[in-house]
Amino acid sequence: MSADGTDLPEAAVRRLESTAFSSGLTVPDFAACLELGLQPVALVQGFCVMQWGWYGPGAGFMRGMSPYVGGPQSAGAYSETYRCPHVSISAEHRAWGQNLEQPWVESAWAQGYGTAYSRMLEEATAHGAHGVVGVVDRVSNVAESGTTEFHFLGTAVVVDGGPPPLGGAPWTTYLAGQRLTKSIEAGFMPVAVVAALASVRVWAYCMTEYCMEGTLGWGVPAGPQLVEQVSRAHMAVRQLARKHVRAQLAGDELHGARIDVVARQLSQGDEVVDCTLRGNRVRRFKDFDPIPSPRPTVRLS
Amino acid sequence: MLRGAQSLAVAPSPSGARGVTSDLSVDEALLLHAAGWEPLDLVCGVAVVSVPVGVWNWGSGAISLASDAHNSAVDEAARQLRGECSEAHGHGVVGVRVEVAVNPHHIDVELVGTAVRPVDAGGGRRGNDAAQAMPFVSDLSARDFTLLERAGWMPVGLAFGASFVYAPRRTAGTAMRQSTQNVELTNYTEAMYSARESAMEKMQHSALQAGGQGVVEVKVTEGPMAFARHAVGFTAWGTAVRLVAREHRFVRPEVVLPLDDAVVMFEAESLRGRNEGGGTR
Numbered sequence: 001m002s003a004d005g006t007d008l009p010e011a012a013v014r015r016l017e018s019t020a021f022s023s024g025l026t027v028p029d030f031a032a033c034l035e036l037g038l039q040p041v042a043l044v045q046g047f048c049v050m051q052w053g054w055y056g057p058g059a060g061f062m063r064g065m066s067p068y069v070g071g072p073q074s075a076g077a078y079s080e081t082y083r084c085p086h087v088s089i090s091a092e093h094r095a096w097g098q099n100l101e102q103p104w105v106e107s108a109w110a111q112g113y114g115t116a117y118s119r120m121l122e123e124a125t126a127h128g129a130h131g132v133v134g135v136v137d138r139v140s141n142v143a144e145s146g147t148t149e150f151h152f153l154g155t156a157v158v159v160d161g162g163p164p165p166l167g168g169a170p171w172t173t174y175l176a177g178q179r180l181t182k183s184i185e186a187g188f189m190p191v192a193v194v195a196a197l198a199s200v201r202v203w204a205y206c207m208t209e210y211c212m213e214g215t216l217g218w219g220v221p222a223g224p225q226l227v228e229q230v231s232r233a234h235m236a237v238r239q240l241a242r243k244h245v246r247a248q249l250a251g252d253e254l255h256g257a258r259i260d261v262v263a264r265q266l267s268q269g270d271e272v273v274d275c276t277l278r279g280n281r282v283r284r285f286k287d288f289d290p291i292p293s294p295r296p297t298v299r300l301s
Numbered sequence: 302m303l304r305g306a307q308s309l310a311v312a313p314s315p316s317g318a319r320g321v322t323s324d325l326s327v328d329e330a331l332l333l334h335a336a337g338w339e340p341l342d343l344v345c346g347v348a349v350v351s352v353p354v355g356v357w358n359w360g361s362g363a364i365s366l367a368s369d370a371h372n373s374a375v376d377e378a379a380r381q382l383r384g385e386c387s388e389a390h391g392h393g394v395v396g397v398r399v400e401v402a403v404n405p406h407h408i409d410v411e412l413v414g415t416a417v418r419p420v421d422a423g424g425g426r427r428g429n430d431a432a433q434a435m436p437f438v439s440d441l442s443a444r445d446f447t448l449l450e451r452a453g454w455m456p457v458g459l460a461f462g463a464s465f466v467y468a469p470r471r472t473a474g475t476a477m478r479q480s481t482q483n484v485e486l487t488n489y490t491e492a493m494y495s496a497r498e499s500a501m502e503k504m505q506h507s508a509l510q511a512g513g514q515g516v517v518e519v520k521v522t523e524g525p526m527a528f529a530r531h532a533v534g535f536t537a538w539g540t541a542v543r544l545v546a547r548e549h550r551f552v553r554p555e556v557v558l559p560l561d562d563a564v565v566m567f568e569a570e571s572l573r574g575r576n577e578g579g580g581t582r
Contacts (some may be wrong), residue, residue, distance in 0.1 A: 037302040130306060162306035171309055175327070182327045186334075189305035211351035214406030224370035226377055227349040227407060234347040234411070235381060242343060246320065251313070254322040255330065257343050259413055277343075279322070285308035291335045296448065296554035 013126075023155045025134055029177030033133065036181050038157040041127045046119030046152040049142060050112035052105070077101040078236050082205040082229050097205025099233040101198070101240060102272075109148075109197040110244075113139070116150035117172075117193075124170045129156035131165070134176030135193050137278070173280050174256065183255070187289065188282035191252055195278035196244030200237040202230060204269030212269035233273055237261070241277040254279040323415040325396060329443035333395075336447040338417045342389035346382030346412040350374040357405060357529040362492075363499065364465035364532060371403070371463035371536070372503070374410040379438055379459055382412045386436040391416030393437035395446050397459065399538065405528045412459075414438070439540040441518060449517070453546025458511035460541040462503030465534045466496040468525070493533070497523070500535040513541025 022043040023030060033040060078101040084094065116137075124132050135154035142149050154172065165171055173190035175183060183190070204212065208229040210220045238259065245254060257279035264272045323330065323340035330340060350370045357364070386394050397414035416436070439446060439456035449456065469488040471479070479486075500521075508516045519539035526532045 159302060159306040162303050163310040165306075165309040166312060179327045182331065184302055184305050186327070186331055189308055191309065212407055214352065214354040223353060224366060224373055224408075225351045226373065227351050230349045230407075231347060231377070234349065234409075235345065238345040238347065238413075242322065246322065249320040249322075251320055253320050254343075256326060257322055257324040259324070259343070259345070261411070279324075283308060283313065285305050288334060291331050293335055294332065294447075296451075296552050297557045298554045300556060300558045 024136070024153060025155050025176055029134065032177035032181050033155075033157060036184065037160040037162070038131070038133065039160060040155050040157050041129055042123070042156045044120050044123035044127070044129070044132060044154055044156045046116040046121070046123065046150075048112045048116040048119070048150045049147050050108055050150070051147045052108060077103050078200065078240060080229075080232060080236075082208070084206050086206065094204060094206040094209055097208055097229055098201075098203045099229060099236060100201045100203065101236070102201055105199040105274075106197055106244070109139075109199075112148060112150040113137075113195060113197075116152050120152040120154060121169055121172070124154075124156040125168065127156050128158065128164075129170045130159045130162055131171040131173070131190065132156050133173055133180055133190075135172050135174050137193070137195070139276075173282075174278075175280060183280075183282065186291075187284050187286040188253070188255065189285045191281040191283050192248075193278065194245055194248045194254065194281045195276065196241055196248070198237045198240035198244060198275045198277075200233045200240070200273050202233045202269070202271045202273065204229065209269040230269070230271070233271075234261070234263075237273045237275040241275040245277050245279070249281055252281050252283045255282050256280050324413070325415050325443060329396065332447050333417060333443045334420070336450060337420050338395075338446075339420050341391045341416045341418055342385070344382055344385035344389065344391070344394055344414060344416045346378035346380070346385065347410070348374045348377035348381070349407050349409050350377070351407050352405070354406075357526065357532055359470075359531060360467050361469060362467065363496065364467065367403075367408075367465040367532075367534070368463050368499075368503070370408045371401070371410075371465075372461065372507075374408045375401075375459070375461045375463075375538075378410040378412045382414065382438055383436050386416040386438075387433050389416045390418065390433055391436055392418040392433060393439065393456065395439050395456075396442055397438055397440040399440055399459070401536065403526060403534060412438070414440075440538075441540050445518065448552065449542060451550065452552050453544055453548065453550040454542045455545045456540045457513045457543050458508075458541050459538060460504045460508035460511065460513065460516045461536070461538045462500040462505070462507060463534065463536045464496045464500035464503065465526075465532055466492050468492070468531045468533055496533065496535050497521075500537045504537040504539065508539075508541035511541045512543060514543050516541050 021041050023040040024043050025033060025040065030040065080099045082097040084096060120132065132154040135152060138151045140149055171190050172193045173180060174193055207220065208227060211225055211227045212230065257277060260276045262274045266272065321340055322343040324343055325340055333340065350373050352367055352370045356366045382394055394414040394416050397412050400411040402409040437456045438458050440459060441449065441456060469492045471488065504516060516539040519537055521537045523533065523535045526534060
């Protein structure tokens with residue numbers, strides 16, 4: 001990190017002190033920004049590499065072998081327990097199952113994402129930027145090291161003659177160019193890019209195991225069956241992601257949301273379901289002014 | 302832009318309103334507003350339905366248990382989607398993204414879309430309760446939804462049909478006899494033909510059940526199962542629509558001839574003989 005005490009690498013400080021501006025915008029987006037009264041000042045970025053700690057306090061491994069004691073569910077996280085309907089059980093029989101939200105995974109993701117984001121903002125603030133447009137975020141695994149890299153990239157801009165945002169932190173948006181112009185013309189000012197990860201672990205009980213493995217288990221009715229435990233886990237993880245994002249909106253709106261779900265099968269019906277939701281937090285600053293009703297046309301080309 | 306920047310320079314007025322969430326693009330949101338609709342909430346529906354053991358083993362004819370599993374997964378996911386839409390006080394869901402995964406032992410269906418309602422439906426408008434109790438579900442884009450509404454039609458729900466069939470086998474003798482001939486494999490033709498028709502018939506049946514008069518934007522997928530190459534799956538789905546106006550309203554599009562086309566009538570390069578095919582491209 002740099003000698004002046006900021007969190008930025010020295011190369012970043014030298015680059016930002018340069019008088020030339022840089023921008024990740026395409027030429028049409030660049031032109032649209034200028035037209036809108038936004039002056040690009042610098043290409044800004046933020047990184048954070050996180051290691052996932054599976055054995056920390058509150059982690060699933062710390063909850064013991066019973067679903068009825070302790071664990072993160074006692075702290076208000078989502079959990080559902082499924083009990084075996086059979087009477088006679090063996091040692092291999094899954095006598096109980098559980099859907100369990102993994103807050104330690106969610107908070108680690110939020111920490112990595114938030115740190116990388118704040119570093120990008122730090123670069124933008126160093127340039128006196130009012131906002132960052134055309135933000136691109138990427139979350140990727142670093143080789144096989146069990147670590148995850150969070151990377152933000154965007155173009156810091158200054159609003160011609162505009163005041164700095166409240167508190168000095170620049171606003172951010174995934175949009176740029178004509179899409180940003182249209183959003184602002186419609187009365188929505190970008191506030192921030194927001195994202196959240198929700199993670200649910202499925203510990204399958206016997207009935208789920210039978211259904212997901214296609215075995216003729218005791219008590220499994222003939223014909224296709226709704227696998228309730230897995231279906232509910234998938235719904236829950238999507239609802240949790242929306243809840244986490246909604247908590248960041250503070251009454252503003254989320255536009256252009258994108259939801260991505262990754263389910264990793266572990267064994268015999270067990271799986272981890274991760275859901276990421278990201279979008280543009282926007283604030284309405286004027287009443288909606290509907291565009292004229294569009295005229296349908298047929299092109300002769 | 303200045304007005305927008307000034308709005309962020311002051312503290313927002315406290316609001317107890319539940320913020321809108323939507324996966325619509327800027328264009329779609331603007332178009333919907335212009336048509337008198339507003340987004341409310343991002344909504345989802347997911348269902349995982351098991352496929353019983355032995356279903357994909359060699360056999361003949363239709364694999365009805367797999368079709369049943371597919372249809373029940375779609376129905377359950379759509380039911381959950383409608384439930385979330387009703388909770389958000391929406392009148393319907395537009396732009397639904399449909400993801401179907403057929404696995405050896407389970408079929409997963411995911412539906413994601415944006416709940417919408419008419420702009421003036423915020424208060425206790427008549428008909429709100431009925432519309433919220435049975436919201437429509439549509440995979441049409443906001444543009445197509447707007448065009449459909451203008452023509453006097455409304456979506457009522459997703460229409461789905463699926464059919465799975467075993468690739469028919471020939472006897473060894475037949476296979477040997479035909480090995481040197483150019484012949485139609487009639488058993489294949491018949492099996493595939495009937496499976497395709499069956500999927501489309503089921504789709505039309507589900508449209509009628511939803512109260513639709515027809516299906517638009519039908520998508521058809523087909524192909525062998527990755528885990529069982531002897532089984533072929535066909536799915537057909539689209540949006541069931543119903544005429545809500547007294548009669549179909551003709552949209553009567555204007556014919557436009559863009560003057561910014563990219564046809565180059567003359568190229569300086571052609572003077573040097575590089576473009577021997579003439580001056581146009």
